[in-house]
Amino acid sequence: MSLAVKLRPQTLIQVVGQEHLTKKGTLFYNLLHAKTPTSILLWGPPGCGKTTLAKIYQDQFDATKASFSATSAKVSDIKQLVDQIRSQPLFHKKILLFLDEIHRFNKLQQDLFLPLIEEGSLILIGATTENPSFALNKALLSRLNIFILNALEKKDFFKLLQDYEKTHPLPLTDEAKEKLISLAAGDARIFYNLLESLEKQQLTDTIDVDTLEKKLPHALSKYDRQYDYHYFFISALHKSVRGSDPDAALYYLARMLNGGEDRLYLLRRLIRMAAEDIGLSDPNALTIATNALLAFEKIGSPEGDLFLAEVVLYLALCPKSNAIYTAFNKATEFAKETSEHMPPPWILNAPTQWMKAQGFSKGYIYEHDEKGAISSQKFFPEKLTPQTFYSPTSYGFEKELKKRIEYFNQLREKP
Numbered sequence: 001m002s003l004a005v006k007l008r009p010q011t012l013i014q015v016v017g018q019e020h021l022t023k024k025g026t027l028f029y030n031l032l033h034a035k036t037p038t039s040i041l042l043w044g045p046p047g048c049g050k051t052t053l054a055k056i057y058q059d060q061f062d063a064t065k066a067s068f069s070a071t072s073a074k075v076s077d078i079k080q081l082v083d084q085i086r087s088q089p090l091f092h093k094k095i096l097l098f099l100d101e102i103h104r105f106n107k108l109q110q111d112l113f114l115p116l117i118e119e120g121s122l123i124l125i126g127a128t129t130e131n132p133s134f135a136l137n138k139a140l141l142s143r144l145n146i147f148i149l150n151a152l153e154k155k156d157f158f159k160l161l162q163d164y165e166k167t168h169p170l171p172l173t174d175e176a177k178e179k180l181i182s183l184a185a186g187d188a189r190i191f192y193n194l195l196e197s198l199e200k201q202q203l204t205d206t207i208d209v210d211t212l213e214k215k216l217p218h219a220l221s222k223y224d225r226q227y228d229y230h231y232f233f234i235s236a237l238h239k240s241v242r243g244s245d246p247d248a249a250l251y252y253l254a255r256m257l258n259g260g261e262d263r264l265y266l267l268r269r270l271i272r273m274a275a276e277d278i279g280l281s282d283p284n285a286l287t288i289a290t291n292a293l294l295a296f297e298k299i300g301s302p303e304g305d306l307f308l309a310e311v312v313l314y315l316a317l318c319p320k321s322n323a324i325y326t327a328f329n330k331a332t333e334f335a336k337e338t339s340e341h342m343p344p345p346w347i348l349n350a351p352t353q354w355m356k357a358q359g360f361s362k363g364y365i366y367e368h369d370e371k372g373a374i375s376s377q378k379f380f381p382e383k384l385t386p387q388t389f390y391s392p393t394s395y396g397f398e399k400e401l402k403k404r405i406e407y408f409n410q411l412r413e414k415p
Helices: 027-032 050-060 075-086 113-119 154-165 174-184 188-200 209-215 217-221 227-242 246-258 263-281 284-299 305-316 323-337 353-357 398-413
Strands: 040-043 064-069 095-100 122-128 145-148
Touching: 027 050, 027 145, 040 050, 050 064, 050 095, 050 122, 064 075, 075 095, 113 122, 154 174, 154 188, 174 188, 174 209, 227 246, 227 263, 227 305, 246 263, 246 305, 263 284, 263 305, 263 323, 263 398, 284 305
Parallel strands: 040 122, 040 145, 064 095, 095 122
Antiparallel strands: none
16 A cells, blocks of 8 residues: 555545635535535546545545546446446435545546436536536536635645654655655645655664655656646647757656656647648657557556657658648637628528528538539638638658648639
């Protein structure tokens, strides 16, 4: 059992850094002391206490309890649990289910919980590091009380260290304590792992910063995951890919992976790079980046880390183009400025006689009946001048797309 699990708080009064939830009179406190449990969602950064609060909440109520992590659990596992409990002849208790990293379930999978919550047979305790507005179904969100947890601050870690040293004294200097806390990067789980590593070494002499660096070489080799350095390194990776330097890109990827960066975060950023900096100059880029995400979700780390390296190298060596990015931004701005204009009636469907009488679809030219499958009809709103948003480069596959646009334009101009 890890130190983080051994020292996990058992009551609200032991929880640090979340006083806005744990003190008497708050909504979370009141729900915890209600007669019956309510479905909740805990949202916050890694190592801030989501699992701790979930366990405290679970233990408060007389119910059948179960816990899963969406990283490894399948929907079938949860269905099997529900069926198993319902099949018991004396079934009368609710199922109080803690689902960690609930955002890993897609929105169709999340739909499973809706009828169970509605009928009252399931009380869901979800935990996520992702913004629930994007990661969870609106229908599911409406059935949950959402609680936002704060990232732990320096004072919170000093409190954890103070409590730890009551039974496990460590000869740390004040500067070494500061350094140890900075290494945790806001994550209590990492903090306890560092303490456990020091404890196992049975140190008796004074530990200053230099000694700490020698005793925790792996931790100190990690890039700092606090705000500034996190974004420094993702910026360095992105710009190295954009600059077509595969070795620099691979280096920054390795620095981030060694530092414990969230692999899924990196994969999402790589997918974005494939569209933003490569686009249609190599259409395979987006496919390869997306497939890497799917493969990683099946394999996980550390084996799946190789998928990230493959994507980084491929993207770095692709021909570059931001033509899609630029075109989309231009189109978005133009659409905002001209939102009052309707499409021309000839390209609108007319499923009813009344709509046909209003002129909808009248004069529409079916492209497949035209030479080259191109007509001279206009598609922009009638009162707007047709715009050119997408201007492909002469790099990679966009060179071919540029020829196609020129070819289509020539056909449109012919009588």
